[in-house]
Amino acid sequence: MNQYSVQIVEGGVTAAAGYLAAGVSAGIKYVGKKDVALLFSQTPATAAGMYTTNRVQAAPLQLTRRHIAAGHPVQAIVVNSGNANACTGPQGENDALAMAGRVAEKLGLKPENVLVASTGVIGQPMPMGKVLAGIDAAAAALSREGGIDAAEAIMTTDTELKQLALAVSTSAGRFVIGGMAKGSGMIHPNMATMLCFLTTDAAVPAEFLQQCLRQAVEATFNQISVDGDTSTNDMVVLLANGAAGVRIEPDSPQAAAFQDALEQICTVLAQKIARDGEGATHLIQARVQGAATLQDARRAARAIVSSNLFKAAVFGRDANWGRIICALGYSGAAFDPQRVDIYLGEVQVAANGCALAFDEERAAGVLAREQVDVIVDLKQGEYSALAWGCDLTYEYVKINGSYRT
Amino acid sequence: MNQYSVQIVEGGVTAAAGYLAAGVSAGIKYVGKKDVALLFSQTPATAAGMYTTNRVQAAPLQLTRRHIAAGHPVQAIVVNSGNANACTGPQGENDALAMAGRVAEKLGLKPENVLVASTGVIGQPMPMGKVLAGIDAAAAALSREGGIDAAEAIMTTDTELKQLALAVSTSAGRFVIGGMAKGSGMIHPNMATMLCFLTTDAAVPAEFLQQCLRQAVEATFNQISVDGDTSTNDMVVLLANGAAGVRIEPDSPQAAAFQDALEQICTVLAQKIARDGEGATHLIQARVQGAATLQDARRAARAIVSSNLFKAAVFGRDANWGRIICALGYSGAAFDPQRVDIYLGEVQVAANGCALAFDEERAAGVLAREQVDVIVDLKQGEYSALAWGCDLTYEYVKINGSYRT
Numbered sequence A, B: 001m002n003q004y005s006v007q008i009v010e011g012g013v014t015a016a017a018g019y020l021a022a023g024v025s026a027g028i029k030y031v032g033k034k035d036v037a038l039l040f041s042q043t044p045a046t047a048a049g050m051y052t053t054n055r056v057q058a059a060p061l062q063l064t065r066r067h068i069a070a071g072h073p074v075q076a077i078v079v080n081s082g083n084a085n086a087c088t089g090p091q092g093e094n095d096a097l098a099m100a101g102r103v104a105e106k107l108g109l110k111p112e113n114v115l116v117a118s119t120g121v122i123g124q125p126m127p128m129g130k131v132l133a134g135i136d137a138a139a140a141a142l143s144r145e146g147g148i149d150a151a152e153a154i155m156t157t158d159t160e161l162k163q164l165a166l167a168v169s170t171s172a173g174r175f176v177i178g179g180m181a182k183g184s185g186m187i188h189p190n191m192a193t194m195l196c197f198l199t200t201d202a203a204v205p206a207e208f209l210q211q212c213l214r215q216a217v218e219a220t221f222n223q224i225s226v227d228g229d230t231s232t233n234d235m236v237v238l239l240a241n242g243a244a245g246v247r248i249e250p251d252s253p254q255a256a257a258f259q260d261a262l263e264q265i266c267t268v269l270a271q272k273i274a275r276d277g278e279g280a281t282h283l284i285q286a287r288v289q290g291a292a293t294l295q296d297a298r299r300a301a302r303a304i305v306s307s308n309l310f311k312a313a314v315f316g317r318d319a320n321w322g323r324i325i326c327a328l329g330y331s332g333a334a335f336d337p338q339r340v341d342i343y344l345g346e347v348q349v350a351a352n353g354c355a356l357a358f359d360e361e362r363a364a365g366v367l368a369r370e371q372v373d374v375i376v377d378l379k380q381g382e383y384s385a386l387a388w389g390c391d392l393t394y395e396y397v398k399i400n401g402s403y404r405t
Helices: A059-069 A089-107 A128-141 A144-153 A206-219 A253-275 A294-306 A308-315 A321-330 A360-367 A394-401 B059-069 B089-107 B128-141 B144-153 B206-219 B253-275 B294-306 B308-315 B321-330 B360-367 B394-401
Strands: A005-009 A019-024 A036-051 A074-083 A114-121 A162-170 A173-182 A195-200 A235-240 A283-291 A341-344 A347-351 A371-377 A383-390 B005-009 B019-024 B036-051 B074-083 B114-121 B162-170 B173-182 B195-200 B235-240 B283-291 B341-344 B347-351 B371-377 B383-390
Touching (some): A019 A128, A036 A059, A036 A144, A036 A195, A036 A206, A059 A089, A059 A114, A059 A235, A074 A089, A074 A144, A074 A195, A089 A128, A114 A195, A114 A235, A162 A253, A173 A253, A283 A308, A294 A308, A294 A371, A308 A321, A308 B394, A321 A341, A321 A347, A321 A371, A341 A360, A360 A371, A394 B308, B019 B144, B036 B059, B036 B128, B036 B195, B036 B206, B059 B089, B074 B089, B074 B144, B074 B235, B089 B114, B114 B195, B114 B235, B144 B162, B144 B173, B162 B253, B173 B253, B206 B235, B253 B383, B283 B294, B283 B308, B294 B321, B294 B371, B308 B321, B321 B341, B321 B347, B321 B371, B341 B360, B360 B371
Parallel strands (some): A283 A371, B074 B114, B195 B235
Antiparallel strands (some): A005 A162, A019 A036, A036 A235, A162 A173, A173 A195, A341 A347, A341 A371, B005 B162, B019 B036, B173 B195, B283 B383
8 A cells, every 4th residue: 555645845946855046136027026047956866848839949948858858967947037038040049058058157067967948028139148147146146945036036927926845755755846837927029938847856767757747747737728829938847856865766656656746736836827827817627527538538628728708708707608518519529519517616507418507696606716617527438637727807918918018 | 714704793692693581580689680591592502511610519500411411402591590509409409400391381392401500599498489480571571682681680799791792704604602691709608600601693513512612611711710719500501503504513614713703702701700700909811821731821820810819919009929920839830930931011020030120110000900911921832821810809808708697
């Protein structure tokens, strides 16, 4: 029997042993706003990454993927907000390299031990003087307490800081996983960049670490939608430095505990991103059960939280289940429309694909909650999935209609 | 050399010879609003249809597809607005059949010679007493002049009536193609149903008619987006009754003239639907050229007009080309980001995937126009495509947030 316990602990990326961080203001964004984050692992860590599927990919993302794919141990991640370094041509590639180089120089590493991420304006040259000075300041400020500054420095239009850490106690010992994330605020003149950086003091072989991260991301960050746009800069990176002395091997009891805690962190951070979608007033959680395949369940759940029509209905507190079944219909999931049951919270609104005479007031009460739950039973099989989104509001249009000008 | 001329003529579905129509108020929608349309061909017509890809399909749509697929000659189409007859179970199927039966009875046809379409509320039983009385009234009111009433009766939240007819003169004689359309207003409690009915007095073999319609629809109605939601009731139907005495055979000079005029009508009606998107203040036309394949060109163009971020930027008159290249990146089209040129109207804003120092005021001037043109050159090949959409406005959120309650 695999017994382990998972507990929330303070902090984010520096909650696990052996990590230092800093966040400083380098003047890239606005005066006084933190915009350069630096994360440092005191010992070399294995690394895993998941990246945007957008064909247009920013220079720092390409560098990070290259470094992780080559299997270089990682000791630092540098992130700037305010400029995405995307659509910037060969100069952008040089700038991303220069950022890795400066971090390496300051911390006594090689450039290939450094990862780089950027979020902000597309198509504008990086203000490298400010960026490099910011890196110097961040390197000097690294500390165990710096995780919160780093989490602040990666924010753009986020209205709240997003971090979480969990301590996992197993028969083989205790380890910590922590993370910080930003999103999905759009940024001058673009976009919904989503960034997440995770650290653990468990020791995890790189290949297995990648497998764990993929599984967690597919169930969490790949199941959120704010507006259907995929950015050029999205990435999730996980470092494992082994400082806790616990080794996670595939198919071990520890692996199950590790995966469980990792998915819990990713779930909470994904929910925070969806809830903080621009202009949002509600978090929408869709649960699709009874699907024939996991892919069907995930597609169906994503379609619900991605439907502009349903998102607007939630904003208007309109128990508009027709928009849910319509979204299911074009989701690509296989199902029989005449078997679908739909619930808003605890109120069943449709049975076997047909309307029920439900209590409109009770349904409106569900839609007034800060978190709106939609449950769909396809009655086709055993699979279920969750997805998260937010309502579509006047404020979303306002933010994105007038951001750049 | 294939010479022909195409000319706009008055009217819509009754502009071609041998068609009568009517639109009446049956009390399904609101008091005094027309909500039952009837179209009648005095002689049997061949028919072609294109339908929604939504897995949830309304009963009338299923009946119409069945009748056309079986190759029955068609003499009448009955359409009601105010109730979609979708998610209504076996009763809905009976109701659609009863509508075809009543039309057949009134006009001396067989039910299989009648097509049925509905648009409106999802998941509510059809008020069949009103519907059948409406059919009786419409059958009694059929006339050559009734096309405009029919076009009015299929409207839901449309703010303007949509019809057009073209006369085509060829060496083999003259024929007319006309049509009416509705969309993309959402309807209590759902959705963006798009309906279009086209008539011609040319004689066209059914199989070739279907091929012509498919080609026209793929280039026009399948290239518009108001909010990305596909309805349970969407259909485009084309009747050809041969009353003009001109026969259209595949690969004939007349076929080219017919296809040309058909695509012109579909283009205009598709633009009208996009322009009349809920809350819209601009028509957005995206032209993608230089694509490696036609599918790439179409996907890329669709992604631009479907991006919430870019749609909101147009509303805000923000020359936000980063959102265009971002949409191209996730469109699925194959291209090299470092070769893309982007224009807003006549103002080039990006070259080879990088920013240009363009005149913001001139670009804002382009975005102030009623029709906003986006031109993208992928520089990969010879294919190009158009797509149409509208801006995303406060009004869209308002309409869809508060429609049902």
